[in-house]
Amino acid sequence: MRATWRADLIAGAVVAVLLIPQSLAYAMLAGLPPQTGLYASLLPLLAYAALGSSPVLGLGPVAVLALMIAQALAGLPAGVSAEAGALVLAAEVGGLLALAALLRLDALSSLLSVPALRGFENGATLMIAASQVPVLLGSAATGATLPGLALATAQAGVKPLSLAWGVAAIGLLLLSRRAGSRTLARLAPLLLLVAAMGLSALTPAADGVAQVGALPQLALPLALPSLDAALWLQLLPSAALVALMAFVSSLAVSESLAQRRGEKVLPAAELRGLAAANVVASLTGGMPVAGSFSRSILLHEAGSQSRWALVFVAGFMGLAMLMLAGPLAHLPKPVLAATIVVAVLGGFTARHYREAWRYARAEGLLMAAVTAAVLLWSVGAALAIGVVGSIALLIQRTAQPHVARIGRVPGTQHYRNLERHAVECQPEVVGLRIDESLVFTNARGLADVVLAHVRAHRASVGEPRRVLMLMAPVNHIDVSGLTALQELHAALQAEGLRLEFSEVKGPVLDRLKAVGWLERYDVSLYLSHHEGIQAGQHDLRPSLADHDAPGQL
Structure with missing residues (x-):
């Protein structure tokens, strides 16, 4: 028992190191204040630990969901803040997942085939990386699609000092990955943020570079989300897509790691855990959450033995919130953008497209179509294409008995x-x-x-x-x-x-x-x-x- 607790404590500390910069970065990616990502990394983890089934699912803000959240919140009515919209979105995601658990709809995970899921994840990876290019260039340009983003960025111009900070940060992160030390690679994002905050606060090196800015006091804002019926109705379609993606991706991660460990994951319990985590996020100033592949792998490799590891992650995150509130104001945004770019592009691979094309061309085309839809249309359209395409291929394969x-x-x-x-x-x-x-x-x-x-x-x-x-x-x-x-x-x-x-x-x-x-x-x-x-x-x-x-x- 003591060995299990020690392993979970160490795993929790290691993952918290990665979660701190990711929480800040993915909140910014979603168009939300940085502290929103920190709030989403506290009590939601405890809710999942109480009701979920995987001992290694690294729950919290994730890049793909951040992109979907950003698009969902882009059309909020006047007078409604992005923070208020994110709370409603998290509540709806939690409610939909809870309803699915109540109706035993865990089979929903089969709506997205592996080619559709990989196509979506790779498309989202490229779109996320592209969305950070304006930040690296010192521009405020935004866009929901790759052509729109490229046009806005070209018109906004470049701030050389911001670009220098971003390129230097990317270079240091890549060097840390090639150094051959896993520990250094894991600690590098946090060490980089600390060093950047120090340089920005104590020297004029970041004068003229956009910074995170002063944060409000980091205290959990316990409150109900907005009860505006029109807002809930407007965000409901986006919440359904976010809920589907959160469940499918989280279950894929937890099941793949469970097979490695010889353990059993219960899809119904995963639905309950994710539902509870998102409901809690909506009550504590957070944003929709799901399982992260990188953090889950890290929990596994760090020796996590039970869901107590998530409790320890939340504890370390709480300490970080108390210690980093002041220094975070001086963090240059290009450095934060660099951590996003390096983190998400590390998960991109073109090998899946080649393998799918060689094995089953129709599924390879579906994967490419979903990726293209993410980049050129919207994440909602991409998910719809993935679901409809997966079902269509199934019907086509079974239309005539062999x-x-x-x-x-x-x-x-x-x-x-x-x-x-x-x-x-x-x-x-x-x-x-x-x-x-x-x-x-x-x-x-x-x-x-x-x-x-x-x-x-x-x-x-x-x-x-x-x-x-x-x-x-x-x-x-x-x-x-x-x-x-x-x-x-x-x-x-x-x-x-x-x-x-x-x-x-x-x-x-x-x-x-x-x-x-x-x-x-x-x-x-x-x-x-x-x-x-x-x-x-x-x-x-x-x-x-x-x-x-x-x-x-």
């Missing part, structure tokens, strides 16, 4: 696709294998596919009397699939052919027997495909009574 004509591998009882293997086929029986469940998305094409195989068998092997379908890969048959089997039976009967099944899985067989389908259509059933093939040679057909035990296969 049915393979199979034959016996010589000298064995194994049956394989004749297009891939040298196999033996008997003239009197067409051996087929259905490679997926029969459901409404693909059932309509079943009869046409099977009859095409029957014609090919006649042309190459001989005149068949039976069609024996290997059903082992079929996990489910819905009503549409059952109707398709009935139509197939009628089509084969018209051709003078019998329909027979082999290796039907128990749950599927139970459903067929529940409606008396096999008896009604006189469909023979075999325990193994080889048995079914051999039955024709000996003119043997099993009775259904031989297969009465439910769930036998």
